[in-house]
Each structure stands twice: as structure tokens, then as C-alpha cells.
Amino acid sequence: MSQTNSLQFRPNACPLCLICLVCTKIYGEDCICPYKELKWKRKSDEYIIDFRHKSLDKVAARKQKTKLDNEFVSWFYKNISPNLEISEEPHDANICRSCINKYEYYKRTLNRPKKTKSKSDLASKTVIDLDSGDAIDTVDLTKLSPLKPSQEHNLQKTNTLSNLNIPTQDKKQNLQKQPITTYIPLVCFNQFQKPRKKLDGAISLSFNLDEIQTFGQIDEEILSKELPKTWGKIEIGLYSYQLSRGVGADHFNLKSKDSILAFVDEARRRKNIQLSVYQEKTTKCKAITYGSSVIDTNNFTTYENETESTLDNAKKAIYKNLKECPYHIQGCLIAEDGRHLKLNGESMTLWARAMVSRIKGVDEITPPPLPIFDKNKYKFPNSKTTTQIPETLDIRRKSIDLYNHELAVSTVVQQSGTTLSMLHSVTIHLKKRSHFKENIYVTKGMTFADLISFVFPAGPLKEKRFIFKSSFDTGGKQFLPEQMLHDIFHEEHADIWVDMEEIISNYDDLFD
Missing domain, CATH: 3.10.20 (Ubiquitin-like (UB roll))
Structure with a gap:
């Protein structure tokens, strides 16, 4: 068939080279395929020649959700086959793979940087008219031109640097390692x-x-x-x-x-x-009374736990304030009339404990008002008798035991129910849900029964009851429902663990 100039634009033929994508023949010459819409697929039996669907305007690009390649559109209309008759501009076209490769090559040549002409190229294009009578200056290339002073200096500097043998590993080792914070x-x-x-x-x-x-x-x-x-x-x-x-x-x-x-x-x-x-542990309690002495506090006093370190510090303060005595190396108390009272380990411990307990009137200089520090027990260093009838060792130990008992009683008073409770909120914990109810406000006179009725208004399950514990660990305390919260907890916040147990109704396994 002879080629004509009235070929219609069709999607199954490449508009550039006119190759048929279905039969691989030239459209308008050997191809007899009818008009057919083609869509590109990775594997398809509808066509033989691979192609790409290209957008030619913004309408097609918007449908395909792609960016319009304006450079391709310009190249397309420059290279479209002149044998095609296009009544109106198409929105898209199917371009064969061979023409796509030609466009990519064209695109690479556009982006390739232009070569600048060298001086040798310019010299080769320069025409010298030998017939003219003008004289031509020549240069004898066999003779080296002398270097300028600056060039000689640069050459000497380069040679000097090249002769220096500075290994790069030493430079890396000299760099200090920066610390990582x-x-x-x-x-x-x-x-x-x-x-x-x-x-x-x-x-x-x-x-x-x-x-x-x-x-x-x-x-x-x-x-x-x-x-x-x-x-x-x-x-x-x-x-x-x-x-x-x-x-x-x-x-x-x-x-x-x-x-x-x-x-x-x-x-x-x-x-x-x-x-x-x-946090540092502290215990807040009311001022206590010991005998006729009252601890000087402002409603509340913070007492530290009596430890060995506090007792040692108190003993050091006592020894530091004792007067020097040539007769008693361990230390003694000296009266105004010159009589001495030798101090031993027991008396020093009692004195230090009284200071730690903050008994009124007791300090590093003044001992507590105990029989062991009685003025009648003082004696002169060169005398073996005292101004009082000698006291037996049993009576002396009884006085010490009595004082220790009174100190223990005072400590119990500090930790007893007379301590003012600062409780104002509690948190309920369950076995399966820790922090079940948090920051429940506690009113005056509230009991465990009142608390559990608020948390579980429906009450316990049938034949079961609630129990209240200080913790679920072994050895945790268990509280009665009628006990008041302020009598049990003295801190500002308390944690209560609630569990449920069956009510025992059959006592055969418990009693004979």
C-alpha cells in the first residue's frame, strides 16, 4: 500500500514512527488493523510492541494524577509524523518504546553542559597569510624561559612540603577523643x-x-x-x-x-x-512530759530516730566540754569545792540519751537530774570516801534501770495514740487493680466500714465479706471494720488494700 497524507490519529499506532503496536507493521503501509483503544499493562496479549501512555495537556495529566512534562509535549509536536491528520489536539498518546528512548536521549543532550573551546582550537582556526609581507615574531621553544621570582618561591615551597614525611596516622592519634555526655x-x-x-x-x-x-x-x-x-x-x-x-x-x-x-x-x-x-524520714508528734520537765516545742517537734551516730555525737560534745583532770583520764565532773565525780560508760550513755531525748535543762555541760549524778557522790581525788553513805551496786543499778524504764515510757508516749493524725486522704488498692480509687477524702470519725460502703455501695458478694489490710505481703496487718482511720494512720495520705474472703459457716473442720 502506498503511503497517504490522510491518516487518522489512532491509539494503537505510534504517532511519531507510525508503527502499529498490535501487528508491528507500519500504519498506512502494511498495517490493516482497525482502530483500537489500548491500555498499558505489564503483561497483555492485546499488543506486541511495548509502549508508554503520555499526557499531552493538563487535562490528561490531572486524570492520570501525574505531572505534565512540557518538554516532552514540545518535542512530540516537533517530531509527530506529517502523514497524520489531526482535526483537534489530542489529550494523550501511546508512544512506542523506541521513540521513548529517542526522547530520553534528546533530554540528556539538552542537560549536558556545553564544551568551551580551548586555546588550541582557536589557534587551529586562526589562518595565517604567508603571502603577506608582514613579519611574524617567532619564539625558540628549545630555550626554557626563566622563572619569575614568585614562581621560584612557590616551586621551592612545594618541594619542601613534599620532602616532609608527616604520617596521617600520627595526626589522627593527636586528636583528642571528645567525651560523650x-x-x-x-x-x-x-x-x-x-x-x-x-x-x-x-x-x-x-x-x-x-x-x-x-x-x-x-x-x-x-x-x-x-x-x-x-x-x-x-x-x-x-x-x-x-x-x-x-x-x-x-x-x-x-x-x-x-x-x-x-x-x-x-x-x-x-x-x-x-x-x-x-525523702528523709521524720516523725511528727506532740510535746511530751517527762517528770517535771517539759520539752520546749512549738506544738509539734520533729524527732530523729535515736541511732548510734546521734549518741556518738552527743558523747563527743560532752567530752569536749569537760574540764581537764589529771586524775581521771576518761573524764569527770568537778564541783565548786574541788570534789570530782568520775564518769564511766554507763553514765556517759545516760547523759547522751537524755540529750538526744531533749530533756529540758540537759545539755553538753549540765547532766540529767539522776541519782548517778548526785552531788553527794562527788569526792576529793585523794579521798576514798564520800560525804554520803556508800550506795551498794544493786541500788545504783536499780536507779539506772528506773531511768531507762522512764525513757522507754516517754518513747512509747511519743509513738502512742496521743500522736495527732494528719490523715486527710486514702487510696484503695485491689489485688487485680492497684490504685483502684485514689485520693478519697477522709472525714473525722470515718471508719473502714464507712470507706468500703462508699467504694462498693452494693456491698460484698453473697456469703463473702471485705477485709482491710496494710498490704498484701506476708505479715501485713489486718484492720477491723469499726476501727477509725485517724486512729490507725497518722501521715497525710494512707494506702489501704482491700480483699474479699468467704464467710466461714461450717466449723466442723475447725473444732472438735
């Missing part, structure tokens, strides 16, 4: 033992994990920071770390060197690790 949060709890409560506030501590080896380094970093005021005083030296920031995460005490190394190792591997401190 790790930031770890610090939080505070009310106590180390469970159940513990997390307090508001947190600060960030910076550590170089490669340098942490001792407990003192962690202690120094914590004490150097300004802690939140809501924490109050913290227990110095009692620190721990947690592997996660959850409330129920375990606390690992930082005591031994192995625990420090374990903390450093976990800090390198985990991002949620944190350090914990704990």
Missing part, C-alpha cells in the same frame, strides 16, 4: 520500701559514663544540683536506679561497686533508665 533524669520517692509514692518534679544529671567508677562520683553530681522544693530533705547516700520510668519498676540500690558497674552498663544500653532519691 549522657543525660539521666533524677526523681524522688517518699520512701525506698513498697508501697512508694513518686513526688512531683524531676531534674537532669549529666554523666560521662566512661569515667564513672565509684559511688562518690554519682553522689557528688546529685548533691551539686539544686533539688526541687517539693522533695524536702532527702536521704543522703541512699540512691538507686530503675531500668524504666514506670511507677512499678524495680529499684536497684547503688551500694556496691558491682551495682555501679551494672548501672553504667544499663545506661549505655537503655534510654529510659533513671536515678531515684528518697
Whole structure:
């Protein structure tokens, strides 16, 4: 068939090279295929020649949700076959793979940078007219032109640098390794033992994990920071770390060197690790009366636990204020008339305990009003008798035992029910749901029965009853429903664990 100039635009023929996508023959010459719509598929039996569907205007690009390639559109209309008769501009076209490759090659040539002509090319294009009579200056290339002073200096400098043998490894070794700083949060709890409560506030501590080896380094970093005021005083030296920031995460005490190394190792591997401190324990109670002496307090006084360290400090203060005596190396009390009272371990302990208990009138100089410190027991250093009838050892020990008993009674008074309760809220815990009801306001005279009727208005299940415990751990205390909350708890907040048990109705297994 002869080629004509009235070929219609059809989607099954490439409009550039006129190859038929179905039969691979030339449209208008050998191809006899009818008009056919084609859609590109990865595997299809409808066509043989691979092609690509290209958009020619914004309408088709919007339908295909693609960006219009204006450069391709311009190239397409420049290379479209002149044998095609196009009544109106098409929106899209199916281009064979061969023509697509030609366009990509054309696109690469457009983006290729243009070559600049070298001086040699310009010289080759310069025409010298040898027939003219003008003289031509020539240069003898066999003779080297002398270098300029600046060029000689640069050449000498280059040779000098090339002769220097400076290995690059030494330069790398001279570079100091920059320390890596790790930031770890610090939080505070009310106590180390469970159940513990997390307090508001947190600060960030910076550590170089490669340098942490001792407990003192962690202690120094914590004490150097300004802690939140809501924490109050913290227990110095009692620190721990947690592997996660959850409330129920375990606390690992930082005591031994192995625990420090374990903390450093976990800090390198985990991002949620944190350090914990704990509030200092204090007990608030009313002013107590001992004999005729009243402790000087303003309604409430904070008493620290009597420990060995406090007793030792009190003894040191007593020894420091004693007068020097050439006769009694251990120390003694000297009266105005020159008589002495030798002090021993028992008397020093009683004196120190009276200071720790803050008995009125007792200090580092004045001993407590006990028979063992009676003025009648004083004697001159060169005399073996006293101004009083000698007291037997049994009577002396009885007086000491009596004083110890009175001190014990005073301690019991501090910890007895006379202590004012500061309770104002409680939290209910269940076995399956911890923190079941939080911050329940406690009124005056409220009992456990009143509390449970508020939490569970429907009451317990049939043939069962509620029980109240201080914890679910072994040895936890159990409370009666009629007991008042203010008589049991003295802190501002309390945690109560509630469980349910069956009511025993058959006593055959319990009694004969």
C-alpha cells in the first residue's frame, strides 16, 4: 500500500514512527488493523510492541494524577509524523518504546553542559597569510624561559612540603577523643520500701559514663544540683536506679561497686533508665512530759530516730566540754569545792540519751537530774570516801534501770495514740487493680466500714465479706471494720488494700 497524507490519529499506532503496536507493521503501509483503544499493562496479549501512555495537556495529566512534562509535549509536536491528520489536539498518546528512548536521549543532550573551546582550537582556526609581507615574531621553544621570582618561591615551597614525611596516622592519634555526655533524669520517692509514692518534679544529671567508677562520683553530681522544693530533705547516700520510668519498676540500690558497674552498663544500653532519691524520714508528734520537765516545742517537734551516730555525737560534745583532770583520764565532773565525780560508760550513755531525748535543762555541760549524778557522790581525788553513805551496786543499778524504764515510757508516749493524725486522704488498692480509687477524702470519725460502703455501695458478694489490710505481703496487718482511720494512720495520705474472703459457716473442720 502506498503511503497517504490522510491518516487518522489512532491509539494503537505510534504517532511519531507510525508503527502499529498490535501487528508491528507500519500504519498506512502494511498495517490493516482497525482502530483500537489500548491500555498499558505489564503483561497483555492485546499488543506486541511495548509502549508508554503520555499526557499531552493538563487535562490528561490531572486524570492520570501525574505531572505534565512540557518538554516532552514540545518535542512530540516537533517530531509527530506529517502523514497524520489531526482535526483537534489530542489529550494523550501511546508512544512506542523506541521513540521513548529517542526522547530520553534528546533530554540528556539538552542537560549536558556545553564544551568551551580551548586555546588550541582557536589557534587551529586562526589562518595565517604567508603571502603577506608582514613579519611574524617567532619564539625558540628549545630555550626554557626563566622563572619569575614568585614562581621560584612557590616551586621551592612545594618541594619542601613534599620532602616532609608527616604520617596521617600520627595526626589522627593527636586528636583528642571528645567525651560523650549522657543525660539521666533524677526523681524522688517518699520512701525506698513498697508501697512508694513518686513526688512531683524531676531534674537532669549529666554523666560521662566512661569515667564513672565509684559511688562518690554519682553522689557528688546529685548533691551539686539544686533539688526541687517539693522533695524536702532527702536521704543522703541512699540512691538507686530503675531500668524504666514506670511507677512499678524495680529499684536497684547503688551500694556496691558491682551495682555501679551494672548501672553504667544499663545506661549505655537503655534510654529510659533513671536515678531515684528518697525523702528523709521524720516523725511528727506532740510535746511530751517527762517528770517535771517539759520539752520546749512549738506544738509539734520533729524527732530523729535515736541511732548510734546521734549518741556518738552527743558523747563527743560532752567530752569536749569537760574540764581537764589529771586524775581521771576518761573524764569527770568537778564541783565548786574541788570534789570530782568520775564518769564511766554507763553514765556517759545516760547523759547522751537524755540529750538526744531533749530533756529540758540537759545539755553538753549540765547532766540529767539522776541519782548517778548526785552531788553527794562527788569526792576529793585523794579521798576514798564520800560525804554520803556508800550506795551498794544493786541500788545504783536499780536507779539506772528506773531511768531507762522512764525513757522507754516517754518513747512509747511519743509513738502512742496521743500522736495527732494528719490523715486527710486514702487510696484503695485491689489485688487485680492497684490504685483502684485514689485520693478519697477522709472525714473525722470515718471508719473502714464507712470507706468500703462508699467504694462498693452494693456491698460484698453473697456469703463473702471485705477485709482491710496494710498490704498484701506476708505479715501485713489486718484492720477491723469499726476501727477509725485517724486512729490507725497518722501521715497525710494512707494506702489501704482491700480483699474479699468467704464467710466461714461450717466449723466442723475447725473444732472438735
